Amino acid sequence: MQISASLDLPAPVSVAEVPIHAGNETLALDRKDLAILAELTTNARASHTELANKVGLSSTALARRQKALEDDGYIQAYQAALDLTQFGLTTTVLVRIALESQSDEALKAFEAEVVKCPSVVRCFLMSGTDDYILIVLARDIQDFERIHRTELSRLPRVARVQSSFALREVVNRAVPTVVFGETKR
Amino acid sequence: MQISASLDLPAPVSVAEVPIHAGNETLALDRKDLAILAELTTNARASHTELANKVGLSSTALARRQKALEDDGYIQAYQAALDLTQFGLTTTVLVRIALESQSDEALKAFEAEVVKCPSVVRCFLMSGTDDYILIVLARDIQDFERIHRTELSRLPRVARVQSSFALREVVNRAVPTVVFGETKR
């Protein structure tokens, strides 16, 4: 039942060895497990019998595997995906923020506040020159001006804020397709 | 039953008018609808009775509202969230890509190929100097070197590639919290 695999970090891989797919520690999942995950990524509410037919298993076997995938932590949660454009959130903005200092105290202070910003959906602490990169969702450019004023400019220890607007989203995947291709079994 | 609201774009808003929450065209959703969405964002497989108890409705009323939310497109899909660290994907890289030219043909050629990159999860066409920004998931830095070599460097019309590694992810939300706070009713 899909044991271990929790801590088997990728083995050191020589550069020339890997063909095209990544990974390749022997993942404790076979093709049917990946098919289950791929299907659940699309239809989280699919029933056992429905999934069983698509994967090619009996409902019993599928139920066992699905439960194992949940218990082993491969499946974190089942969540509804909302259409944010229905809420008017059609504008994505990438914001680069540099702090006054990189002291531990400054980072903590900044992060404690940025998690409270209701329009921020992602925030990365980055290597390189820019300290943080945020992804902000807004209704339009005017709304982003408001967000900039009421949320971003109130963040502590900020030295510089630089915003770039996304004109279009070309790719938006929750899971990289590489995940569903990697298996030895 | 939650009609319309599909096309009611944000009304022009004077800068001083808005207090703290965004939006504020009269959204066709009341607090209970938002509570349903908030709950389904966490537990997509919750039953009608389970949701009804949390929201404070009967299962009948809840079923009607949930169906309306689906039919009106507020809920796009129900999907399983995978723990990507279980697959070894612990490294997030932001990649900025500038093309040789901004001609329509160059954009189309690039985009047609970037959607095929299995390690790319997001790709934005950006305003400003950088043409595209990608979010790439890798196992580690060595794995990103492979991705850079086998996926990114093969993209057409690329003039410059600049990569920044995310040291830590401070915020990761599927839905901005502002969504669940905006309503008039």
Added chain:
DNA sequence: TCTCCTTGGGCACACCGACACGCATCCTGC
């Protein structure tokens, strides 16, 4: 080679629950 044991799959069954319907009630706006 034979046997034991483990692992995973499939079948059958029973139970509990979800879901959909009809109807009565309540509230609001006109």
Added chain:
DNA sequence: GCAGGATGCGTGTCGGTGTGCCCAAGGAGA
């Protein structure tokens, strides 16, 4: 007061889910 919309209750049917049991394949050991 009336009409429309939304809620809540009750009921019946259907389907999903969980369990027990048996079977097949593969590996280990004697």
